[in-house]
Amino acid sequence: MKTIILNEAGSVDNLQYIETSKPTIKSDEVLVKTISLSVNPVDYKVRSSDGALNWILGADRPAIIGWDLSGTIVEVGENVTDFKIGDPVFGMANFPGKGNAYAEFVAVPSAHLTLKPVNISHQEAAAATLAALTAWQTLVKKGKVKKGDKVLIHAASGGVGHYATQIAKHLGAYVIGTSSAKNREFVLQNGTDKHIDYTTENFQDLVTDVDFVLDTIGGDTILKSLDITKQGGTIVSIANSNISNEELEKAKSKGVDLSFALVASSGDDMLQIAQLMEKGILKSHVSKTFSFDEMSEAHLYLEKGRTVGKIVVNI
Template sequence: MKAIILNEAGGVDNLKFVDIAKPIIKNNEVLVKPISLSINVIDYKVRSNNGALNWILGADRPAIIGWDLSGTIVEVGDAVTDFKIGDAVFGMANFPGKGNAYAEYVAVPSTHLTLKPTNISHQEAASATLAALTAYQALVEKANVKKGDKVLIHAASGGVGHYATQIAKHFGAYVIGTSSAKNREFILQNGADEHIDYTTENFQDIVSDVDFVLDTIGSDTILKSLDITKQGGTIVSITNSNISNEELEKAKSKDINLSFLLVQSSGENMLQLSQLMEKGILKSFVSKIFPFDEMAEAHLYLEKGRTVGKIVVNI
């Protein structure tokens, strides 16, 4: 089978196409033939940075990266009872760890997948994996966002942000999204109640008494967000695993629950997302689709940092 491997971190030239043997599945796994993959910020960070590559995948080389997939099951492990050959499935595979999604066949634990709704495409399904899981785990499992909460989502036009907006609205929250002015209409049409142009406005001058903040940006976003989060509120960062003592002390002084979230593969959560998508409550916005042999171009496009919604790669 064809796969894309990394022998070391670096530029997109380090993404090497090779022919390797198909994976041999374990008893608890299924073999998926992907139709579509989705790529995320973590993909190019792992590809370009040796520290990130070792952190997520370990030291074994060569490595195959990629975690988001939607496709068809072609083999089923002996202990798997919830799927059969021919099922269309989607999910985030093996994260953190060796996702192996940049390949024509991928071995995936069955507990990381769910059935794809018939009313959505493989491209839409592949998109709603790592990014949608991150949003769901942050808003639902970490923060328990509920009706009437005021929610601030930074970079609300991005992969995680556009799902987080829809999920927060589904649970009845008042949603404020930040982005540049050019994405204002997208954010409002996606369900946000209010938009802030971060290029011309300071969000801390506009909003206050926020129940939940989703930090998808990093830098000084946490410190600024602490100023506008109400006592007893929650801030979840998906970018900063090393929360500073200054940030922790400030959060403690306001009784704010501040934490970093590293998303985890979960078929149970994927089922919740699948049900929302089947009902039309949660929708993927796919901004660009690349063929598999243009994976390098897909990485470069995402790395520009101006992507609205998601980028998909078809195999």
Template sequence: MANSTDTLPESTMRHVIYDRFGERDVLQVVESEIPQPDAGQVLVRVHGAGLNPIDWKTRKGLGFAARQIENSLPWTPGYDMAGEVIAIGEGVTTLVPGDRVMGMIGFPGVGGAYAQYALAQADELAIVPEELDLMTAGALPLAALTAWQALFEVAKLESGQKILIHAGAGGVGHFAVQFALERGAHVIATASASNRDFLAELGVHEVIDYHTTDVAEECYGLDVVLDLVGGEAGKRSLHTLGEQGVLVTIPTVTADEIVSAAEDMGLRAHGMTVRPDAFHLDEIAELIEDGDVRVHIDEPFPMDRVVDAHEKLEGGHVRGKLVLDCR
């Protein structure tokens, strides 16, 4: 190993686990030995770990990630983190101890971000821009990559196109509206009335209050819909598409029925699952450095309040992101 953890001031770390699927009370904070990086891995002293909807769904035993881990409990959740490289494993040449990094790690079966120290594959990590503190950076990777890949890989959004983004003020949504604006699209977003000003500050052209307005009556001929809500909202949005338009739906539970409904209407819709991509993270980091994109943290939670963090996460209506302070 190129750099040893022997220099660490402590030998144990605190981290969150659950040993069975269930409600929030299965979450517990425990102490374990700090792991050592294997070949190709780095050990990161975590500052911030992002909380994402997949975290609570997996904790309840729902969705594809839960199937990956059901025989590996107890398990430390979390796919998003940022921190400082402490040690590197054999063969790692791209990072050195002291580097400030962020990444979507251990997806979907390993996890491990809700911890004071986490192992990551070196190729999962990107350098954090100086403009971004490590707590905030921890909330970025999974949500920003979801938005980026949905818009530019699946929907192939181009300058001048019209796009509707559901839940524009949420974790994925607030990145998606900024990426779409930066690409030169005309951006319409749905949100509650309390988030209208927030989205206007980000530069969104039109904000639709989903409590009072039916998007199918308000929008037509759209090039792209990014559906971050799923279910009936996703199906209803098909009526806003132009003949050549495409809808990308993120919630996996209702993706199949939305894609089928689109086919029945002669329209295009796709589900998608995010994947780690350090190159995309580098591109996103550049936008942050240039001041074109910002990360909004709704609330940071200390590790001891992980149950409260999951309660707020499950409730939805989070503006931007929630982050676990793992320092």
């Protein structure tokens, strides 16, 4: 099977195409024939940085990266009872850890997958894995966002941001989203109640008493967000794993729950996402697609940091 490997971190030239044997599945795994996969910022960060590569995948080389996939089950482990051969499935595999999604066939723990609804494509499903899971786990499980809450989503036009907007609206929140002016209409049509152009406006001058903030940007976003988060509010960052003492002290003084969140593979959470997609409540915006042979181009496109919604790679 065609597989993309990394022997060391670096430029896209380090993404090497080789032929490998199909994986041998364990008793709790299924073998998925990949139809579409999604590329996320973590992909190019892991590809380009030894530190990130070792942190997420460990020291074994060669490494196969990629965690988001949608496809069809072709083998089932002896202890798997919830799936059968031929089932269309999607999910985020083995994160954190060796996802192995940059391949034509992927061994995945059955607990990381759910059935793909018949009314969505494999491209839409592959997009709604890591990014949608991140949005679900931060808003629902960590933030416990509820009806009437005021929610601020930074980079609301991005992969995580556009799912977070839809989930927050589904939960009954008033949603404020930041993006550049060129993505204003997309952000508003996606469900935000208020748009802020971060290139010309300071959100801390326009927003007060926010219950929940999702930081997808990093930098000084946390400190600025603390100024507009209400007493007892919550800020979750998916961009900054090293929250500073200054940020922690400021959060403590305001009674704000501040934390970093790293998404985790979960078939149970994927089932919630699948149900929302089946009902048309949650939708993937796929702005660009690439072929498997164009993985380098997909990484370079994503690295520009201007992607609206998600990009998908088809095998």
